[in-house]
Amino acid sequence: MKPSCWWLATAVCALxxxxxxxxxxxxxxxxxxxxxxxxxxxAYPGQAGSLASHRMAPRGAVNDAVxxxxxxxxxxxxxxxxxxxxxxxxxxxxxxxxxxxxxxPVGGKVDFLNMDPIYHNVFSISATRRFDLGKFPxxxxxxxxxxxPGVVNVYCDIHSDMAAFVLVAPNHAFTxxxxxxxxxxxxxxxxxYLLRVWHPDFGSFEREVDLSADRTLELSY
Numbered sequence: 001m002k003p004s005c006w007w008l009a010t011a012v013c014a015l016x017x018x019x020x021x022x023x024x025x026x027x028x029x030x031x032x033x034x035x036x037x038x039x040x041x042x043a044y045p046g047q048a049g050s051l052a053s054h055r056m057a058p059r060g061a062v063n064d065a066v067x068x069x070x071x072x073x074x075x076x077x078x079x080x081x082x083x084x085x086x087x088x089x090x091x092x093x094x095x096x097x098x099x100x101x102x103x104x105p106v107g108g109k110v111d112f113l114n115m116d117p118i119y120h121n122v123f124s125i126s127a128t129r130r131f132d133l134g135k136f137p138x139x140x141x142x143x144x145x146x147x148x149p150g151v152v153n154v155y156c157d158i159h160s161d162m163a164a165f166v167l168v169a170p171n172h173a174f175t176x177x178x179x180x181x182x183x184x185x186x187x188x189x190x191x192x193y194l195l196r197v198w199h200p201d202f203g204s205f206e207r208e209v210d211l212s213a214d215r216t217l218e219l220s221y
Contacts, residue, residue, distance in 0.1 A: 023188060023214055025184075025214075028182050031062045031181075032060070033060065034059045057097065064199055065101075066197070066199075067197050067219075068174030069174075069195055069209075071170070071193070072193065077173070081105070085105070088108075090166070091112075092112070097156075099164075100165065101164065101165045103168075103169060103176055106149045106168055106169065112144065114137060121156055122156060126152040128146070131144050132157070149169060151168075152166040192210050194206055195208070205221070
């Protein structure tokens with residue numbers, strides 16, 4: 001092998017080694033019974049027509065939780081950012097937000113699509129991200145970028161019982177559990193990490209995790 005080719009092969013191997021992650025955290029999250037439905041009611045409703053009947057968004061679903069690592073190596077975050085990350089959609093359907101919770105990495109966007117035959121006015125007064133999309137009709141969609149990590153409470157200025165949340169993670173190492181509570185976080189270099197768990201109805205907690213290899217961790221509120 002010529003010296004130049006050897007150098008190129010060595011560089012490629014080094015790059016692959018730098019981007020190959022070493023450990024995956026997975027497991028199951030358990031939450032308590034569902035809390036009362038009146039929690040997180042919109043305190044800032046406006047006045048407008050409503051649907052003749054609509055479903056109240058359920059509370060206490062385990063897949064409303066978000067799990068993320070507070071800090072990860074910059075190279076690992078850059079590698080995760082290059083993966084395919086579909087833009088979350090927070091739809092307005094049957095006079096409720098679906099899903100109730102979406103999560104994005106810092107700097108990410110969320111699409112707000114009205115699927116109801118009535119107007120909605122999506123807004124937030126959260127310090128993490130304030131916005132007001134104004135009234136918009138069925139079929140219209142607006143996007144919002146979230147430049148700071150934190151929790152954003154989302155409401156409709158027209159309908160008092162509509163509420164949702166955007167959890168903005170500080171990096172790309174985050175996930176939401178499946179309906180049965182099972183979760184898998186993105187693979188990372190081995191090391192010690194601070195895992196955070198948040199749920200709109202049950203609050204938050206944190207756990208130190210030592211990823212020396214793939215690990216299963218059962219979590220419970």
